[in-house]
Amino acid sequence: MLRNEKGFTLLEIIAxxxxxATGILALVYMFSGGLNQAAQAERYLNGVYLAQQKFSQLELDDFKSEALEGVFENQDAYRWQLEILPYDSALNDEDARIKIQKISLRVFWKDKGLEKEVRLVSLNTLGETHTAPARQLNSSSQATSNTPKAPKAPKIKNLNSPGPP
Structure with missing residues (x-):
């Protein structure tokens, strides 16, 4: 074997x-992980969209839905569940027939065998709506009766005028 020959040995080529190959496998693994994350994000965004759509539909019906759960039309992988509970508040007034409800809408779907969910929660007022007395609002929000006055608007200097304002 001649020592002056130029080239690579078999060991160098294998190394x-x-x-x-290790670098290519790492790139393929990262790419597939990115695709997996994108698919999960798509399912989550679809769940949020369906929840908002159903919540808007329920709101138009004044939350008087006969069904408390169901499956979305054309979206069999997603199901919803509605929960309407009384909300404890000082603003509830039986004499004036005012009642506040807590509305909770949950949307479920399966992702790789695990159940995922999105939850939207809101308050709904039943009955006639009235402006609450200040003392009742203050007691329910822990606000003070000394409300600061709004600051005066600053004077704006006109840069186009030749003299002082």
């Missing part, structure tokens, strides 16, 4: 191919 280079091993390093190259």
């Amino acid at each position: 280079a191919l091993t390093i190259l």
